[in-house]
Amino acid sequence: MKRLLIPLAAAGLSAALMTQPVNANPSWATDDLLPKPADAYSAAKFWLDSNGAALRKATQYSLDVKDVPKLVSSQSKAVPDGKAGLTAPTGTNKQPAKVANVNLPKTIGKVFFQDKAGHYRWCSATAIQSRNRNLVATAGHCVFENGKDDVYDKWVFVPGYYQGKAPFGIYAGAYAFTAYDLDLYDDYDGDFAFVAVHNGFTLSGEKKVTGKEYKAWAGDKWIKPQEIDAKEFRKCLLNLGDCWSEGEDKPADLVGPDYPGAVLEKVEVNQATYKAAKAGKGQGFKFGEPTVEQVTKPEWDKYEGLGVKGDGPDKSGNYTITHYYTQKWVKPGTSRKYFMPEYILGVAKDMGRLGDVVGGQGFAWNQPMGQTVMAFGYPADPHPDGDKAYTGVTPKYCYGKTGTKTYQVNTFRVDTHQVLKCSMTGGADGGPWLMKYNNGKRTGYVNGVTSMFHDNDENNRIDYISSAYFDGEVADVYNKANYATTKSLVGPNGELLK
Numbered sequence: 350m351k352r353l354l355i356p357l358a359a360a361g362l363s364a365a366l367m368t369q370p371v372n373a374n375p376s377w378a379t380d381d382l383l384p385k386p387a388d389a390y391s392a393a394k395f396w397l398d399s400n401g402a403a404l405r406k407a408t409q410y411s412l413d414v415k416d417v418p419k420l421v422s423s424q425s426k427a428v429p430d431g432k433a434g435l436t437a438p439t440g441t442n443k444q445p446a447k448v449a450n451v452n453l454p455k456t457i458g459k460v461f462f463q464d465k466a467g468h469y470r471w472c473s474a475t476a477i478q479s480r481n482r483n484l485v486a487t488a489g490h491c492v493f494e495n496g497k498d499d500v501y502d503k504w505v506f507v508p509g510y511y512q513g514k515a516p517f518g519i520y521a522g523a524y525a526f527t528a529y530d531l532d533l534y535d536d537y538d539g540d541f542a543f544v545a546v547h548n549g550f551t552l553s554g555e556k557k558v559t560g561k562e563y564k565a566w567a568g569d570k571w572i573k574p575q576e577i578d579a580k581e582f583r584k585c586l587l588n589l590g591d592c593w594s595e596g597e598d599k600p601a602d603l604v605g606p607d608y609p610g611a612v613l614e615k616v617e618v619n620q621a622t623y624k625a626a627k628a629g630k631g632q633g634f635k636f637g638e639p640t641v642e643q644v645t646k647p648e649w650d651k652y653e654g655l656g657v658k659g660d661g662p663d664k665s666g667n668y669t670i671t672h673y674y675t676q677k678w679v680k681p682g683t684s685r686k687y688f689m690p691e692y693i694l695g696v697a698k699d700m701g702r703l704g705d706v707v708g709g710q711g712f713a714w715n716q717p718m719g720q721t722v723m724a725f726g727y728p729a730d731p732h733p734d735g736d737k738a739y740t741g742v743t744p745k746y747c748y749g750k751t752g753t754k755t756y757q758v759n760t761f762r763v764d765t766h767q768v769l770k771c772s773m774t775g776g777a778d779g780g781p782w783l784m785k786y787n788n789g790k791r792t793g794y795v796n797g798v799t800s801m802f803h804d805n806d807e808n809n810r811i812d813y814i815s816s817a818y819f820d821g822e823v824a825d826v827y828n829k830a831n832y833a834t835t836k837s838l839v840g841p842n843g844e845l846l847k
Contacts, residue, residue: 378527378529382521390521404515422756433717435711456709456791457744458509459474460474460506470501473744476707476710477781481545483702483833485546486779508707526543536761537758545830552695568696573693595685596685606631620671622673642669697838708792713819716784721748728775734809734810738772745773766816767797769816771814778799780799781797800814803815
């Protein structure tokens, strides 16, 4: 997809940003994900279909490296490139002020996407406050494949994700914003992204309609073949209805018992024919031993079939008929089947804007090092020693202070990552680092997103995670994403909007 190094909307940009030198590299880049409603709806439905089968099939994104990336201390602090700033979170439902355990925010969820190899992947993410209440924060490598190559396909966000369920709906990505250096040079100092998403929706069932209603429907729809008999088929044709037939009427053929696909049937014969038949396997051979059937006196009196009636009631007062069978080996025939269409509409429900449904975390930039943060994510990868401590099913968290020095990761062109002591593994990529976290309101300020995982003491266990330092350039990217406008995909009647 073509990269557009211009904002989606210029309204509200500062004069300083608008007067940037013509030849200066911008600090940000943007890509289209699924801006068209039809494409966005199709992608979201892909993940929701069959009770979330694709969601459950997806596996966590893992960095394509042989060894755990090494941290190298830069022995310096990240230098803010301007004044520190905060953008307040937008609220969710109020929670009790005093809570014994940490409450997991409703804003936390997974982003799902398909990579170039066709694999279904996921990362962690959060809803973040924005002007249009439509923004998701995650790692850049969870949106841009290999940084400069392109964006992932079928990109969606599912807040509150749990075992294939999307309790607050599914939100298709429209536009992605990231650091210019990540987009162009695969530089993980800019490994973050903000994605503007369309209104969420959920599938709320189906309904049968007429052919006319089916043709007029702009949303999801399909035809279920309804089998009918030959009489109904002829009536349908006379009325110029939409009906069809499949197959042909073809009788069964007698074949030998060794014919490929031959089917054994039993044929009732009289006693003399049965006695004359051979034992074993073959056309016309005996089919097992004679079968004795117990019947009532009236049934015995009226019987005129091939079987042999008993002489009358036995000692127990029962009447019997003895039946004789021979083998019949056939190649099964076929019969023509007749169908008429049953028109079905898939009805979707608009969930509204992301921020209106789950709220949005605040945003912080140019903050001092050593901040106390809560880092959330869905870890799933095993540790380097093979121990799989997490399942990726539910979100986990780490609590602590970020390092007071920045670190380098040479294999990923990192010069100034901030670090946090934490044992979460891959799958937590893109999860937010929330400073000033309010345990009652479940809100804080995004001051980083998990980028990489490290074994600092070299004991084959992840013990640190790292994030880009959120400075003024990150705020610049956020500012562009903040003004992106997105759409409702589903109308009031569940129809797809254009």
